[in-house]
Amino acid sequence: MRWMMLAGLLCLGVGCVHEPNRITGRITPKHFEFTTIVQPRREDPYGWRAVCINARITHGDSGATDACKFEVGLPIYNQQQHEVPLDVAQFVAADVANRAGYKVLSEAHPGEMMAVLCRQFKVLYQELLKEEVSGARVGDCATRGVKVVHFGPPDGGVP
């Protein structure tokens, strides 16, 4: 499974119009194999868990692939939900990633650099995710010991 983007370029006699790209594929809760980075304890009641996702996005038209790597971090407890159980964290992280990914990729212009799209994705993903789980962050993969999970073919080949 991977995100696949089919360019929405509609060309008529007078020129080309950019329609929303068609996006297929879904990242699933199982991809979010979180590692506990801050174990909840008396001084750290909120805790922290994180995962690094190495997503490959395939351009359906050419078959070329691009990478977008991101780290997702969530508190284990917050005042909104009290405990954020692992399965809830995984479901929310996946659901919001798909929403953000679809929006950014469907509106991408032809030839847009993946680094720019990846940044737009991280910004939107974080904005949407913290509405669901206050305290959540999305950033570059940076935390040692966090599991790196591949979403899509790791080498651009067949998954």
Added chain:
Amino acid sequence: MSAFTREELIRLARSFYPTGYPIETDDDSEPVLAYQRTPEYARWEAAWEAAMNWKECDTLIQEVMAAFPSHHVGRFSQPRMASCVYSIVSEEKPDLSGGQRVTRVVGALSVLAPVYLVYVMKELRDASGRSSRPRLSFTPSGEEKLSAHTLARLIERHLGYRPFPLEWADVPLPEVRVGYLHTKPATLLTALFSDDLENLP
């Protein structure tokens, strides 16, 4: 007053972040991004490593707990997704609407420099658990003023930190690459603390 001059803080912040490396040049197919292979990044990483095992901060949190026995007190860290940890003193009171008024007095402690910020966040949580957008204030009034003062004194006593001068918050750090800033500009505030002080659990 801060123990640092403005120029000293700029120099200090720059020692943790490389110059150049715009996001547009990132290549996520590499195992580690180019800016993460710099000596500045290695210093930032080492600062976080130390912050994850910060005994003096444990003592601070215990002292804050003792000073606010009827409040919910704890530290919150977003490791490597900001440059500070938070000491949070939280209190909930019933609201006439049936929800809860949540007041948090927060001490943001930079992991890069011995400077801190104290601010107050207020929000209303309805009966379903949904919260209003928090209102953040760096100039607490009423009963929060005393709590903020107490928290600030404890931070200074146990960590030796000094207040971060808010008038320097927007001092720009041009072309400095701060990993967790996706679109917001690097400034003394965003580089030494965070770009989202309201985003607390």
